[in-house]
Structure formats: C-alpha cells, structure tokens
Amino acid sequence: METTATSHHAPPQGFLRKYVFSLDHKVIGKQYLDLALVAVVIGMVLSWLMRFHLGFPTTAVPGLGKLAPTAAAGGVITPELYLALMTMHGTIMVFFVLTTAPFAGFGNFVLPIQVGAEDMAFPRFNMMSFWVTFVAFLVLVAAFFVPEGPPISGWTAYAPLSAIGKDAGPGLGTGQTLWAVSIALFCVGQLLGALNFIATTLDLRTKGMTLMRMPLSTWAWFITSVIGLIAFSVLLPACILLILDRVAGTSFFIPGGLVVSDRLQPHSGGSPLLWQHLFWFFGHPEVYIAILPGFGIVSHILPVFARKPLLGPKVVLICLIAIAFLSYTVWGHHMFLSGMNPLSATLFSVPTLVITIPATIVVLLWIGTVYGARMRFTTPALFCLGFISVFVSGGISGFFLAQPSIDTYLHGTYFVVGHFHFVMGVAAMFGIFAGVYFWFPKMYGRMMNDKLGKLHFTLTLIGVYCVFMPMHYLGLAGNVRRYSTFTDDYMKGSLPLHRFITIAALFTGAVQLIFFYNLIHSRLRGAKAPDNPWQATSLEWSTSSPPPFDNFGGHHPVVTHGPNEYGVKGPTGDYIMQASSDQPVTS
Amino acid sequence: MGRLFAVVLAVITIVSAAIFIARIWWLPPDISVLGVGIDHQMTETMIASGVLFVVCQLVLAMFVWQYGDAGDARPIKTFPGGATPMVVIATILVSAEILVLTLVGTKVWGGIFLSPPDPSALHIDVQAEQFAYYFRYPGPDGKFGAIHPELIDDGNGNFFGLDPANDTAARDDIVSASLVIPVNKPILLTLHSKDVGHAFYVPELRIQQDFVPGLVIPLHFTATRLAKEEIVCTQLCGLGHYNMRAYLEVESLGQFQQWLKDHAP
Numbered sequence: 001m002e003t004t005a006t007s008h009h010a011p012p013q014g015f016l017r018k019y020v021f022s023l024d025h026k027v028i029g030k031q032y033l034d035l036a037l038v039a040v041v042i043g044m045v046l047s048w049l050m051r052f053h054l055g056f057p058t059t060a061v062p063g064l065g066k067l068a069p070t071a072a073a074g075g076v077i078t079p080e081l082y083l084a085l086m087t088m089h090g091t092i093m094v095f096f097v098l099t100t101a102p103f104a105g106f107g108n109f110v111l112p113i114q115v116g117a118e119d120m121a122f123p124r125f126n127m128m129s130f131w132v133t134f135v136a137f138l139v140l141v142a143a144f145f146v147p148e149g150p151p152i153s154g155w156t157a158y159a160p161l162s163a164i165g166k167d168a169g170p171g172l173g174t175g176q177t178l179w180a181v182s183i184a185l186f187c188v189g190q191l192l193g194a195l196n197f198i199a200t201t202l203d204l205r206t207k208g209m210t211l212m213r214m215p216l217s218t219w220a221w222f223i224t225s226v227i228g229l230i231a232f233s234v235l236l237p238a239c240i241l242l243i244l245d246r247v248a249g250t251s252f253f254i255p256g257g258l259v260v261s262d263r264l265q266p267h268s269g270g271s272p273l274l275w276q277h278l279f280w281f282f283g284h285p286e287v288y289i290a291i292l293p294g295f296g297i298v299s300h301i302l303p304v305f306a307r308k309p310l311l312g313p314k315v316v317l318i319c320l321i322a323i324a325f326l327s328y329t330v331w332g333h334h335m336f337l338s339g340m341n342p343l344s345a346t347l348f349s350v351p352t353l354v355i356t357i358p359a360t361i362v363v364l365l366w367i368g369t370v371y372g373a374r375m376r377f378t379t380p381a382l383f384c385l386g387f388i389s390v391f392v393s394g395g396i397s398g399f400f401l402a403q404p405s406i407d408t409y410l411h412g413t414y415f416v417v418g419h420f421h422f423v424m425g426v427a428a429m430f431g432i433f434a435g436v437y438f439w440f441p442k443m444y445g446r447m448m449n450d451k452l453g454k455l456h457f458t459l460t461l462i463g464v465y466c467v468f469m470p471m472h473y474l475g476l477a478g479n480v481r482r483y484s485t486f487t488d489d490y491m492k493g494s495l496p497l498h499r500f501i502t503i504a505a506l507f508t509g510a511v512q513l514i515f516f517y518n519l520i521h522s523r524l525r526g527a528k529a530p531d532n533p534w535q536a537t538s539l540e541w542s543t544s545s546p547p548p549f550d551n552f553g554g555h556h557p558v559v560t561h562g563p564n565e566y567g568v569k570g571p572t573g574d575y576i577m578q579a580s581s582d583q584p585v586t587s
Numbered sequence: 588m589g590r591l592f593a594v595v596l597a598v599i600t601i602v603s604a605a606i607f608i609a610r611i612w613w614l615p616p617d618i619s620v621l622g623v624g625i626d627h628q629m630t631e632t633m634i635a636s637g638v639l640f641v642v643c644q645l646v647l648a649m650f651v652w653q654y655g656d657a658g659d660a661r662p663i664k665t666f667p668g669g670a671t672p673m674v675v676i677a678t679i680l681v682s683a684e685i686l687v688l689t690l691v692g693t694k695v696w697g698g699i700f701l702s703p704p705d706p707s708a709l710h711i712d713v714q715a716e717q718f719a720y721y722f723r724y725p726g727p728d729g730k731f732g733a734i735h736p737e738l739i740d741d742g743n744g745n746f747f748g749l750d751p752a753n754d755t756a757a758r759d760d761i762v763s764a765s766l767v768i769p770v771n772k773p774i775l776l777t778l779h780s781k782d783v784g785h786a787f788y789v790p791e792l793r794i795q796q797d798f799v800p801g802l803v804i805p806l807h808f809t810a811t812r813l814a815k816e817e818i819v820c821t822q823l824c825g826l827g828h829y830n831m832r833a834y835l836e837v838e839s840l841g842q843f844q845q846w847l848k849d850h851a852p
Contacts, residue, residue, distance in 0.1 A: 080826035154823045160800055161783040161825060168783060169717070169825040255801025257736040259748075260717070260782040264737055272784060272799050307656065308663040312670025337786070339799040342700035346693050353685040360681050361674050367647050368673055372664025374656035377588040385651060389596055392643045393603075396636045403688055405628050405695035409614070409793050412786060412821025454588055458595065465599045473612035478790030480821050483829040490817040490832070497612070567663040 011549045021131070023123035024549060028130050029109025030443060033436075035134060036101035037519075039092050042141070044509055046089040053077040055495075055502025057485045071149060080170050082484035083152035087171075088143070090155030091179065094286065095186050096137050098424065101432045102293035103228070104133070104193050107221040110439060111197060113540040114218045116206025116557045116579075118550045121199035125192045133189035140182035143175040151176040154482065156283065159253030159275035160267075163245040167261040180242045187236035190228055197225035206539075208559030213578065215538045215563040216310070219317055220296020223324045227285045227292070230328065235282035238275065245270070276338055280331035288327045290424045291391075294431025295320060295362060298384045300563070301438050302366055304536045305381035306373035307574055308567040311365045319358035326355040336404040337411050345404040352402035359395055363388060378534070379453030383434035386461050387427055393465075394423025397472060412482075415475020418468045426464045433457070436519070441533050445545045446526030452518040456511060463508030470497050535573050538563045542579045593652035600644040604637060615791050618816070618837065620809040622793035624695035631691065635684050699794060704807035705773035711766065713778050714747055715785035715798040718827035720818060721746040724761040724847065732757020739781060746781075761850050765834045769843040770813055778804045786822035789835050797822050810837040 012018045022028060052061055053076075060075025071081035112120055120126045143150040152171040153162040157179060166173030201222040205214070214222075241252040249266070253275040256268030295316075303310045310316065332340065332348030366388050375381060397419040400406050410416065433456075440448050479486065479494045486494050532541040539559070543552050557579040565576040606612070617626055666673065712723040712731055725731050732749045733756070739748035749757040768774050778787060780798040787806065788795040791814065796806045820831035838846065 079829050083823070083826060083828070152823075152826060158784050158823065161823065164783070172825075258780075258782050258800055259736050259739045262741065264739075270801075272801065306654075306663075308665075311666050312674065315670050315674055337795055338797050339802050339804045342696070345696065345700070346689075349692070350685075350689060353689065356685070357678055357681050361677050363643065364673055364677050365670060367643065367650060368666035368670070370647065370650040370654055371666045373650075373654045374661060374663055375589055375651065375654055376656050377592070382588070382592060385592060385647065388647060389599075389644060392640065392647075396640045399636045399688070400629070400632050403628065403632065403692045403696075404700075405625055405692040406632060408696070408699065408795050409625055409629070409790065411795050412788060458591065461592075461595060462599070465603070469599075469603050473606060476614055477612045478615055480788065480819055482821075482823050485829060490819065 021127060023119070023127050025108050025112045025120045025123070025126060026443070026547065026551075028126050029105055029107070031130050032100045032105035032108055032133070035130075035137060036097050036105055036432075039096035039100070039137065043089050043092040043097060044512070046085045046092070048506060048509055049077060050082060050085045050089065051502040051505040053082055053484060054486070055499040077484070079484040080149070080152055083154075083482070084150040084171055084175075086482065087151050087154050087179075088140070091140060091183070093425065094155055094290070095183065096133075096140070098290035098428045099190065099286070100133065102297070102428055102435065103221065103224050103289055104129070104190070106217075106293065106297070106432075106435045106439065107197055107224070108193070109443060110540055111218050111221050112200055112204070113543065113547060113551050114215050114538050115201060115204060116209050116539050116552070116559065117200055117204035118552070118556075120196045121204055122196050126196050129189045129192035129196065131189075132185055132192070136182045136185035136189060139178050139185060143178040143182075146174040146178065148173045149175055151179045156279055157242070157275075158279075159242065159245070159272045160255070160258065160270075163242055163253045163270075163275070164258070164260055164265060164267075165246055167263055167265070177243065177246050180239050180246065184236055184239035184243065187232040187239065190232045191236070194225040194228040194232070197221055198229065201225075206556045206559060209539075209578075210559075212314075213559055213562045215296075215300050216313060216316060216320070217293075217296040217300035217538075220292050220299070220320060223320050224289050224292045224296075227324050227327060228289050231282040231285040231289065234278055238278035238282070241278075242275070273335075273338060273340060276335055277331070280334045281328075283334065284331040285327045287420075287424045288323060290428045291431070292320060292323065294387060294391075294428050294434075297431045297435045297438075298366060298387050299362075300538070301380055301434055302369055302384045303564060303566050304438075304534050305376045305378055305384070306369050306566070307376065308369065308373050309564040311368040311371075313562075313564050316362055316365055319362045322358040323355060326351050326358070330355060333402055333407075336407045342404075349402055349404055353399070356395065356398065356402075359391075363392055363395070377454075378437070379448070379450055379457055380434045380438035380534075382454065382457045383430050383437060386457060387430040387434060389461075390422050390430055390464065391427040393469070394419055394421070394427055398423065409478075410475055412480050413475035414471040414479050414481050417481050418471030418475060421468045421471070422464075426468065433460075433515070438534070439540070440519075440522065441529030442540050442545050442547070444523050444526070445529050446522050447529050447533060448522040448526060449518050452514055456514045456518065459511040459514075460508060463504055463511055466504035467501055467508055470501050473497065532577075535575055537561070537565050537575050537577050539578055542577055589651050589655040593648040596644055596648040596651070600641055600648070604641050607633065607637060614793075617791065617793060618810050618812045618814050619792045619794070620811055621695070621699050622791075624698060625793045628688075628692050628695050632688060635688070699808070704775040704805065705809075708773035708775040708807055709768065710775045710777070711768070712747075713766070713776050713787065713798075714781055715778070715787070715820070715824075715831075716741075716746070716781035717783065717825050718820070718831040719764065720766070720787075720831075720833040722763045722766045722833075723747055724763070725756075726759025726761055726851070728756060728759055730756040732760050736781075759852065761847065761852065763850060765836055766818060767836045767838060767843060767846050768810060769840045770810055770837050772840070773809045774807060776806045778806060783824050784822045785820050785824050785831065788819050788821045789816055791816045792835070795821060810835075813837050813839065
C-alpha cells in the first residue's frame with residue numbers, strides 16, 4: 001500500500017472524549033448501532049405484546065398487570081394500550097432502528113474509511129448528530145411514563161387526531177406532544193448527519209478515490225444522505241407546525257367546526273391533508289432511507305463472497321440514483337383514498353410503478369452475480385441472499401398497492417402491513433445483519449461465531465416468512481389493520497391465522513437471542529480478527545482491525561483500483577485491494 | 588449451507604404460492620357493480636406478480652444450489668451476455684406490465700372515483716365520529732337540512748346538529764345508525780367527519796374511502812345483491828377505533844320504502 005501525507009488528527013484523551021462525547025466517527029457509528037440495538041429490543045418487545053394480544057386476546061400477559069395496572073388491568077391489554085404499543089413500535093422501529101442502524105450507524109463507521117478519510121468532515125456536528133438523536137429517543141421513551149400514557153395516533157400521527165390534544169382521547173395529550181418534539185429533534189440529528197456524509201464523500205476522498213471507484217455501499221450512504229437532507233428538512237417544520245397546533249392554538253392541520261368529546265374545537269381554516277402531504281413527502285423517501293443502505297451493503301458484500309465482480313455495477317449505481325429521484329414523486333400513493341383529487345391518484349400511481357423498474361434491475365443483477373460464482377456461504381453472504389429474497393417478496397406486493405383500483409380494496413388491511421414489513425422492515429434488518437456480521441471484525445477486532453450466525457439466519461428466514469406472508473392472505477380476506485381484537489362476527493375467522501402469526505413472531509423474536517448472545521460473546525471472547533478476514537478489496541480492509549483513531553495510522557492510502565476486482569489473479573489471492581499498487585495479471 | 592438455504596427458499600416459495608393459488612384466504616364475494624373490474628384487476632396483477640415472485644425466488648435458489656464454492660478452483664462465469672441484455676429485457680417486460688396494469692386499472696379507478704354518480708342515484712349523507720357512523724336520508728322533500736356544528740349533541744340524538752325549528756329542510760331528515768339501501772339502485776354517499784379522520788370500508792363492495800375533517804367527499808356504488816355486511820373504519824381514529832362499525836343492509840326496493848316510512852321522524 002502506497003501512502004502519502006501524515007495525519008493532523010490528534011488522538012482523543014480521557015474516558016469522556018474517547019467513549020462518550022467522542023468526535024471519532026467510528027465511536028459515533030458504534031454509538032448509533034448500540035442505540036439501535038436498545039431501540040430494537042424495546043420495539044420488538046412491544047410487537048410481541050401486540051402479537052400476543054392479537055393471537056390470544058383474552059389471555060393475560062404474565063406480569064403486565066403489575067407494570068400497567070390501568071392500561072392492562074389483570075394483564076389483558078386494553079384497546080388504548082394496543083394502539084399505544086403500535087404507535088411506539090412503529091415510531092421506534094422506523095426512526096430509531098431502520099434509520100439509525102443502516103444509515104447513521106454503518107455509514108458513520110464505514111464511509112470515512114471507505115473513502116480513505118481520517119474522520120468525517122465536521123466531527124463536532126457528527127457528535128452533535130448522535131447526541132441530539134439520543135435525546136430524541138429519551139423524549140420518545142418518556143412518553144411511556146406520562147400520566148395519560150403514550151400517543152395512540154400511529155407512527156404517521158395523522159391530523160387532526162394528533163393535533164387536537166387530549167380531547168381526542170387518552171395518550172393524545174402530553175404523550176403526543178413528546179412524540180412530536182422527539183421526531184423534530186430526530187430530524188435535526190439526521191440533518192446534521194446527512195450534511196456530514198455529503199461533505200465527507202465529496203471533499204475528503206483520498207488520492208485516487210474517484211467517484212467511480214467508490215464502493216457501492218458508500219455511494220448508497222451518499223445518495224441516502226441527499227434523500228435524508230430533503231426529507232428531514234420537510235418533516236422538521238411539519239413537526240414544529242404540529243407542536244404549534246397542539247400548544248399554541250394555531251390551526252395548520254385543524255379545520256373549523258370540529259366537535260370532539262362534545263366540545264366545539266377553537267380552530268378554523270387548517271387542512272388535515274396538509275399534514276398527510278408533508279408527512280408522506282418525508283415518509284416515502286424514508287422507506288428508501290431505510291432500504292438504500294441495504295442495497296449498498298448487499299451490492300458491496302455479495303461480490304466479496306461470490307468471489308466475482310458484481311454484475312453491472314454502473315447500472316446498479318444508475319438505478320440507485322433513479323430510485324432516489326423517483327422516491328420524491330410517489331408520496332401520494334399513500335393518499336389514494338385520502339380525499340385528494342382522485343385524478344392525482346393516477347399521476348402518483350405511474351411513478352410508483354415505474355420505480356419498480358430500477359428496483360427489479362438491481363435485484364436481477366444481484367441474482368446474475370450469483371450465477372457462475374464460487375459462493376462462500378458465510379453468515380453475511382447468507383443475509384445478503386436472504387435480503388434479495390425478502391426484498392423480492394415485499395417489492396412484488398407493492399405492485400398491488402401501487403394501483404389505486406386495487407388499493408381501494410387492500411388499503412388499510414394487513415396486506416399493507418405484510419408489504420411494508422417485508423420491504424422496509426425485514427429487508428432492511430437483513431441488510432443490517434449482513435453489515436453486522438461483515439464489519440464486526442473490523443469494528444471490534446474479533447470474529448463473530450459463524451455457526452451461530454448460520455443458525456440465526458436460517459431460523460430467522462423461516463420465521464419472518466411465517467410472520468409476514470400470512471399477513472398478505474389476511475389482507476386479501478379484508479382483515480383490517482390497527483384493530484386490537486378480531487373476536488366478533490366480521491373478522492373472527494381470521495383468529496387462527498393471527499394465532500399462527502403470533503406463535504411465529506414469538507419464535508422469530510426468541511431466535512434473535514442467538515444473535516444477541518453471539519454479539520455480546522464475540523465482543524468479549526471472539527477469535528481475534530485478521531485485518532482482512534473476508535479477502536475483500538475496499539479500504540477498510542487495508543487497515544488494522546479495529547482501525548487506529550485516525551483510520552490509517554497517520555497516512556492516507558492511495559487508491560489504484562475499483563472495489564469490484566474479484567475473480568482476478570492478485571498478489572494474495574483472487575482479488576486486488578483498492579489501495580494495492582499491483583496490476584491485475586492477465587492469463 | 589448454500590444448499591440448505593436453496594431448499595428452504597424453494598419450499599417457502601412453493602408453499603406461499605400454493606396458498607395464493609388455492610385461494611384458502613381470498614376476497615369475500617363481490618356484491619357491487621364495480622367490484623367485477625376490481626376483482627379482474629386483482630387477478631391480473633396476481634398472475635403477473637406471482638410469476639415474477641416464483642421465477643425470481645426459484646432462480647435465486649437454483650443458482651445458490653449450483654454455484655457454491657466447493658474448493659475446486661472452478662473458474663467463475665459471467666452471466667450470459669453480461670448485464671445489458673438482462674437490463675433491456677427486464678425494462679421492456681416490466682414496462683409492458685406497468686403499461687397494461689395502468690391502462691386497465693385507470694379505467695376501473697375512473698369508474699369509481701372519476702365518473703359522476705348516476706343522476707338518479709339515491710343520495711345519503713354520512714357522518715363519521717368517534718366511534719360511530721350516522722346515515723342521513725333527505726326525506727320526502729329531497730333536501731338535507733343544514734349542519735350546525737354548535738348544535739351537535741349526541742346526548743339528545745342530534746348527531747348532525749340539525750335545527751328543525753328554523754330549518755324546514757331538516758324536519759323530515761331521517762337519521763339511522765345503519766346504512767339501509769335498495770338493491771340495484773345507484774347510491775351516492777357524501778362523507779364528512781364530525782371530529783377526526785375515519786374511513787368507510789365494505790370489503791364486499793370493494794370500496795374504501797377516508798373521511799377527512801373539513802371536506803365533504805362523494806362516493807358512489809351500486810349493490811347487486813341482498814346482503815347484510817359490516818362497514819368498518821380503517822383510518823385510526825382513537826381508542827375505540829377497533830369498535831367503529833355499522834351495518835350495510837341491502838334490501839329489496841319494497842322493503843327499503845317500508846323502512847323509510849317506519850323511520851320517518
């Protein structure tokens with residue numbers, strides 16, 4: 001590896017600077033991932049409670065009666081507690097897991113190293129980004145402990161239910177205000193992060209790291225940052241307006257003449273649809289904020305374990321950019337039945353369907369990469385293959401929902417729940433798992449247990465299909481979502497299937513204990529990791545595991561190759577490192 | 588391990604598809620004129636998507652089965668023709684599918700939401716509130732009384748805030764907690780909300796529409812069979828959301844006219 005220039009980056013001193021208020025992108029990346037880990041445990045426990053209630057609506061949850069004596073008297077979940085669990089599950093998962101882990105977590109740790117930088121462009125903003133996000137999380141969790149309980153208006157917080165205040169019902173008082181404050185803070189944190197990612201990618205690339213030599217993972221984080229910069233800068237003012245409606249008596253989202261809890265509301269002139277437009281203008285790109293890093297991770301990792309170049313890397317890049325662009329033209333498909341002009345439904349439907357073209361192409365290129373490969377079925381490789389499968393399953397159900405004429409039947413049913421859990425929940429989680437198993441050796445200098453990883457993967461794959469595929473069947477049968485019980489005439493036939501899903505969800509959740517054990521055990525006692533355990537090409541594998549505080553030990557690597565040099569004769573095997581000065585040998 | 592994954596994936600794919608094909612869980616019988624078009628569109632999409640789903644998953648499983656690293660230094664192979672033919676074929680096929688689905692689907696959607704209601708349609712005013720629906724028929728004068736939000740009082744049954752003392756049009760309005768309609772008669776609903784967002788969903792009619800506070804949203808349909816089905820709210824509206832139901836009762840014209848007489852104020 002050729003190196004030039006010396007580092008100007010001083011090593012951090014003291015515990016607080018090293019591990020708490022660190023400016024080091026690697027520590028901040030790990031902090032984001034640890035935050036996501038805490039959030040995902042809370043989000044998953046909430047979903048278990050919901051699923052338990054849906055499957056066994058009259059059975060008490062052991063211990064819950066003591067934890068929530070009013071909302072779950074005797075341990076049986078009440079309808080308002082169910083809605084609170086649902087709202088908090090959705091909010092925690094979408095914002096604090098699916099955004100923080102794949103984007104802020106891995107992006108922070110890996111992106112600067114992959115472009116050959118010492119750190120992010122603005123380390124102080126970076127630290128601020130994490131701590132503002134952390135405070136946002138605390139504010140959200142605080143909603144569990146306010147007297148009226150957590151909010152019950154769903155993660156989309158549709159106005160005027162979310163805007164009116166406590167007249168609209170329990171949980172819509174202080175809990176809902178905390179929700180809006182939390183999300184506003186979260187937006188600030190992510191805007192700081194997005195700015196940093198963009199500046200770092202554009203300005204801090206090392207010598208020889210041209211844009212076309214950047215790994216697709218870095219490209220994906222860069223594109224996601226651009227999406228995030230626009231999306232969060234719309235959600236932030238929307239949340240501020242919502243807070244003003246709630247506490248300052250404004251009427252941005254509340255029209256006149258509403259009578260709630262027998263009280264004529266003192267508002268006039270607002271538009272509930274304005275909230276929906278602002279929310280979904282953020283909300284749909286948010287789907288891509290969650291999933292595009294997964295696209296990048298799979299495009300980056302798959303060739304490592306296929307031991308051959310990714311098929312059509314430039315096409316993949318063009319598709320990622322096309323998806324990012326189109327993601328801003330489709331938000332209205334969440335609102336086909338919202339009462340907006342029905343003509344616009346047709347206009348929003350077309351780009352929604354068109355976005356499947358680049359997504360399909362990327363999937364086919366991944367599958368084409370597996371053709372003729374010498375696949376090494378390590379745990380990260382398996383999670384990449386699983387990602388492809390679940391993304392296909394979730395993406396295809398999008399074909400139905402993108403059409404207004406079918407959405408008029410399926411909207412508001414479990415079909416939608418199955419769709420988005422596959423496409424942005426499970427697929428993004430598989431991307432996260434692939435990333436964890438892949439970069440763990442670089443992060444902690446230790447290997448994760450591959451056998452436990454494979455067991456975790458296989459059981460999780462079976463589990464998620466048992467949970468989310470049946471939701472499509474429920475949706476076809478007209479089973480509506482956001483209901484806490486299905487015990488009366490109309491939907492009681494769905495109870496056996498709900499029970500099956502519940503058992504599968506509890507099983508899949510229990511399987512994650514294997515992952516947590518592997519994660520903690522490997523962090524403490526895993527086998528020592530070599531610098532490049534996977535024989536990969538990108539720059540993070542050119543430095544030690546874990547990397548020094550300035551990433552490359554006082555030097556800047558010089559990049560001479562693209563990231564896709566697999567299946568060639570290199571100096572140490574069938575690959576050539578990006579920072580290698582060796583030329584490929586032609587046979 | 589690769590082969591285990593390939594087998595698991597193939598089994599998942601086949602079982603998932605078989606349950607769709609066997610229609611173990613499927614749409615309830617259609618009872619509306621426009622439902623036929625929606626069901627047709629659903630079936631077309633199911634076939635196109637189903638083929639794509641099964642082919643993608645099984646090809647992935649097949650490649651994974653075949654191209655594991657056996658440690659035999661077998662040379663890698665590039666996908667036949669490289670990326671270009673695959674990209675071109677995929678673009679053409681998916682575009683064609685999108686074009687067909689859009690052209691046919693727009694016609695179906697337009698039939699429900701873009702075409703005007705039949706001029707002879709029976710107009711029923713619908714108000715949604717936490718956590719009930721109220722349906723209002725105009726009475727013999729064919730006119731609805733004006734709504735006065737300040738007069739709304741669920742306690743004395745004035746759900747719509749009518750002022751019969753001063754408003755002659757309001758005096759004969761019939762208010763019901765069930766939506767009773769005659770069979771084969773075009774129906775026009777005007778949907779409005781008293782408080783927060785709600786929705787009107789009858790799976791058997793194949794239609795769904797949100798109530799948005801501040802807006803009056805028209806919705807029209809024709810029921811083709813005598814039936815009693817549930818109307819459910821699909822827009823989260825508060826703690827009693829799960830309990831927000833009403834009945835749609837499709838009756839013969841004679842029964843309907845008798846019902847109107849019985850419920851006249």
